[in-house]
Amino acid sequence: MSxxxxxxxxxxxxxxxxxxxxxxxxxYIAFAVAALFAIELMILVSYTLATGIGLWGNNVPSAWxxxxxxxxxxxxxxxxGTFISAILYLLEQSWRTSISRLTETMTLFAVLQxxxxxxxxLGRAWFGYWLFPYPDVMGVWPxxxxxxxxxxxxxxxxxxxxxxxxxxxxxxxxxSLRDHASTRAKxxxxxLLALGWTGSSTAWRHYRVAYLMLASIATPxxxxxxSIVASDFAIGLTPGWHSTLQPPFFVAGAIFSGFAMVLMxxxxxxxxxxxxxxxxxxxxxxxxKLLLVTGSIVGYGYLIETFIAYYSGDPADHYMMFVARPTAxxxxxxxxxxxxxPQLMWWRRARRTEWMLLAVSVCVLVGMWTExxxxxxxxxxxxxxxxxxxxxxxxxxxxxxxxxxLGLFALLMMAFLRLFPFIAVSELQQDKLEGKCVGA
Amino acid sequence: MRRGVIAELPDEAALLRAVTGLRARGxxxxxxxxxxxxxxxxxxxxxxxxxxxAATAVGAVCGAAGGYGLEWLLNGYLxxxxxxxxxxxxxxxxxxxxxxxxxxxxxxxxxxxVLVVGKLVKLWEPVCEVPGFGSATRAGMWIAVAADDARFDxxxxxxxxxxxxxxxLERFGDEP
Numbered sequence: 001m002s003x004x005x006x007x008x009x010x011x012x013x014x015x016x017x018x019x020x021x022x023x024x025x026x027x028y029i030a031f032a033v034a035a036l037f038a039i040e041l042m043i044l045v046s047y048t049l050a051t052g053i054g055l056w057g058n059n060v061p062s063a064w065x066x067x068x069x070x071x072x073x074x075x076x077x078x079x080x081g082t083f084i085s086a087i088l089y090l091l092e093q094s095w096r097t098s099i100s101r102l103t104e105t106m107t108l109f110a111v112l113q114x115x116x117x118x119x120x121x122l123g124r125a126w127f128g129y130w131l132f133p134y135p136d137v138m139g140v141w142p143x144x145x146x147x148x149x150x151x152x153x154x155x156x157x158x159x160x161x162x163x164x165x166x167x168x169x170x171x172x173x174x175x176s177l178r179d180h181a182s183t184r185a186k187x188x189x190x191x192l193l194a195l196g197w198t199g200s201s202t203a204w205r206h207y208r209v210a211y212l213m214l215a216s217i218a219t220p221x222x223x224x225x226x227s228i229v230a231s232d233f234a235i236g237l238t239p240g241w242h243s244t245l246q247p248p249f250f251v252a253g254a255i256f257s258g259f260a261m262v263l264m265x266x267x268x269x270x271x272x273x274x275x276x277x278x279x280x281x282x283x284x285x286x287x288x289k290l291l292l293v294t295g296s297i298v299g300y301g302y303l304i305e306t307f308i309a310y311y312s313g314d315p316a317d318h319y320m321m322f323v324a325r326p327t328a329x330x331x332x333x334x335x336x337x338x339x340x341x342p343q344l345m346w347w348r349r350a351r352r353t354e355w356m357l358l359a360v361s362v363c364v365l366v367g368m369w370t371e372x373x374x375x376x377x378x379x380x381x382x383x384x385x386x387x388x389x390x391x392x393x394x395x396x397x398x399x400x401x402x403x404x405x406l407g408l409f410a411l412l413m414m415a416f417l418r419l420f421p422f423i424a425v426s427e428l429q430q431d432k433l434e435g436k437c438v439g440a
Numbered sequence: 441m442r443r444g445v446i447a448e449l450p451d452e453a454a455l456l457r458a459v460t461g462l463r464a465r466g467x468x469x470x471x472x473x474x475x476x477x478x479x480x481x482x483x484x485x486x487x488x489x490x491x492x493x494a495a496t497a498v499g500a501v502c503g504a505a506g507g508y509g510l511e512w513l514l515n516g517y518l519x520x521x522x523x524x525x526x527x528x529x530x531x532x533x534x535x536x537x538x539x540x541x542x543x544x545x546x547x548x549x550x551x552x553x554v555l556v557v558g559k560l561v562k563l564w565e566p567v568c569e570v571p572g573f574g575s576a577t578r579a580g581m582w583i584a585v586a587a588d589d590a591r592f593d594x595x596x597x598x599x600x601x602x603x604x605x606x607x608x609l610e611r612f613g614d615e616p
Contacts, residue, residue: 005451008475009579133514141514145526145533153507153537157544164551171560172577176475179574195555196563199576201472203558205482209490210554214547217496221543228536429579430476433452 008429015423016180018273023418027272031414037407044400045120053123055397062380062392067121069372070402072229073257074114075155076250076368079222080258081107082162085169086218089211094431095286098278101424102269103262104166109412110261111159113405118151120401147232154228161221165214168207171197173421226254233375239320240379243308249301253368256294256338259287260364265413267354269422278423281352288351291364295342298371302339316384324382330370331378337367441471443613445597446570446584447606452478455581458604459484462585465596469586473567473576492553499549500542507541508534566613587613 048055058065081103088096119128131152133142142149175197178190197203230250233241263284270279309321325331341363350356377392416422449455455472462470463486470485472478482489511534515521520528555561567573567584576582583606585597598609 004453005579005581012475012578133510139519141519143521144511144515144537145521145523145530150536150540153540157540161543161547164547168551168554172476176577179577191563195560196565197560197577198565198567198573199473199475200559201470201474201481201485201487203560204474204477205487206490206492206554206558208477209492210550210558213493213496213550217500217543217547217550221540224536224539224543228540231536426476426577430478433476434479 004433008432011429011432012176012425015275015278015421015425015428016176018275019421019423020182021273024272027414031411034407034410034414037404038411040400041404041408044397044404045116048120048397048401049125053121055395057392057394057398059390059392061383061388061390062377064121064376064380065392066394066398066402067117069369069376070405071114071117071121072250072372072376073369074110074117074405075158075229076226076254076257077261077365078107078110078114078158078162078258079226079251079254080262081105081110082158082165082218082222083255083258084262085165086215086222089215090219095283097424097427097431098280099262099266099283099287100427101166101169101422102265103258104162104169105413105416105420105422106258106261106265107162108159108166109409109416111155111162112412113409115155115159116401116405118148118155147228147235150228151232154225158221158225161214161218165211165218168211168214169424169427170421171195171207172199172426173424175199176425177421223251226250238379238383239314239316240305240309240325240375243305245301245305245308249298249305252294252297252301253371256291256298257365257368259291259294260361260368263287263291263357263361264365267358269417271354273417275423278428284354284357285348285351288345288357288360291360292342292345295338295345295364299339302335320379320382324378325374328374328378331374334367334370334374337363338371341367441469441584441586441613442566443587444469444585444589444592445587445594445609445611446473446567446573446582447601447609448572448575449581449583449601449604449606452481452581454605455583456480456484458583458601458606461600461604462583462597465600466591467585467589467597468591469589471567471584471586473573473580473582473584475577475579478581490557492550492557495553496546496550500546503545503548504538504542506545508538511537570610570612584612 053067056066058067084096084103085100085107089100119125122128131142131149144150171194174190174194178187178194181187181190227247227250230246234243234246236242266279266283266287270276306321309317312318341360344350344356344360350360381392382389447458449458452474455474455478459470459472459481463484468486472481472485474481512529515534516529522528526533572580573582583601585592594609601607601609
């Protein structure tokens with residue numbers, strides 16, 4: 001057998017062996033902690049459903065608070081996954097292959113967390129289906145001139161397209177797991193998931209184009225989803241919201257926080273599974289560079305919105321930018337985390353040092369959450385009419401729900417890592433044969 | 441492929457040589473089985489580029505037009521609400537959902553099309569019974585020739601595959 005054959009066989013066997021290896025005690029402890037937080041989330045969601053959202057801290061004037069902050073934050077995190085799997089695919093960036101499956105999965109699970117919030121925020125979540133047009137005897141239809149149905153359409157589309165893209169990419173790897181399964185049960189389950197994939201040239205011929213088409217759809221979709229979420233704000237008259245800057249600003253911020261989460265996932269995965277030869281220093285370096293680029297766009301956005309507040313002469317915007325925001329500690333936390341911390345990424349050694357990357361990623365995730373807090377809550381607390389001003393503070397239920405979604409997200413990611421092929425082996429093999437692979 | 445012969449090749453270069461050799465002998469009902477996409481294989485097999493993109497385009501256009509049309513039906517015709525001076529039929533506000541529906545139905549059409557034309561959701565094929573065929577999803581490169589090919593001749597196929605470095609020829613599928 002030739003060396004190419006040996007190399008792709010070795011690559012296949014190596015990745016499969018690492019996926020099947022027994023996990024350490026630390027893994028099970030982390031899994032148990034994530035499960036506890038997920039259970040806590042279920043309890044708090046049930047409590048909210050049974051009692052009502054009066055349990056939360058949001059009230060007029062801050063009718064939008066934690067729920068929408070968390071929704072925007074989680075949706076944003078998903079964006080880097082689609083960016084890596086679709087946009088970098090179309091740009092023929094072969095380094096993406098090693099981490100594309102992980103990031104696509106991250107997208108799906110992040111969108112699931114995001115969806116929890118607007119549905120609960122409806123108040124009567126069991127009527128959530130009213131957002132979709134269905135023939136009913138009342139003859140009352142969704143009002144599509146409102147931003148809420150836009151969000152429902154954008155987020156459901158994003159989730160479903162991401163799911164299709166993710167599943168289609170998994171099919172060849174499911175087939176490989178079916179053919180090399182250790183038990184009959186696994187063979188049956190993976191056999192069903194593999195849809196009868198044999199790797200025939202007929203299937204590959206259409207698969208290649210289907211994958212390209214889905215990537216072509218996912219690329220504008222990733223831009224459109226956060227643009228629509230940003231339009232929820234842009235169409236409102238609240239100070240700090242009513243600006244055409246919002247869509248590009250939100251998209252850049254979304255990819256920024258998404259890359260931070262990619263690093264938060266990729267670094268432990270390569271450590272735990274011993275995959276430093278597949279998810280290499282170059283992958284971390286590239287993600288860190290993209291963190292720097294998108295962070296710079298976000299910093300530029302802050303500059304422009306401050307300038308527009310000054311230049312427009314609008315008193316409410318002026319007050320928001322030059323008085324209300326600078327007097328809040330959270331505003332300075334946002335600037336430190338989103339503008340100052342990523343500057344470390346100019347330094348090559350920082351881009352290749354795991355703990356520094358993790359520290360900057362945590363900063364960025366915190367920073368992007370505080371950014372949404374500053375935009376949403378500060379704008380509502382200090383609206384045009386001083387007589388309507390009021391301060392907001394979250395309740396323990398608010399804090400418990402966001403912590404719970406972090407736990408559920410970690411739980412889902414760990415379950416995926418345990419049960420499914422989290423490295424796109426067939427794509428890596430193709431890159432290897434074409435001499436493009438930077439990883440293995 | 442219901443019936444025919446199949447053999448494993450040592451690598452992708454040998455597979456391409458075998459395909460070229462078989463086609464030079466007039467055989468056309470060929471199917472290769474590989475663990476990943478092989479550059480140049482479609483050309484060697486004489487496959488045209490898949491026109492699956494047409495399904496995507498039809499799905500996307502129908503989705504976007506249908507989504508916009510539904511918005512008009514709901515808010516412009518069945519339940520018009522005059523609010524904030526906005527007309528019942530308001531193109532600017534109808535665009536976001538229209539675009540999203542274009543994406544959604546374009547993707548749905550693509551997935552349905554690849555399942556149908558790629559002959560997926562067929563959980564078993566006679567070729568799966570060939571001993572060692574599971575290597576096609578690991579690193580193995582296989583080439584199969586259909587028995588109903590007008591130029592089918594086992595001796596010729598065996599000779600071409602042997603010259604390409606292929607393994608022993610295996611029969612699959614029931615005898616007619």
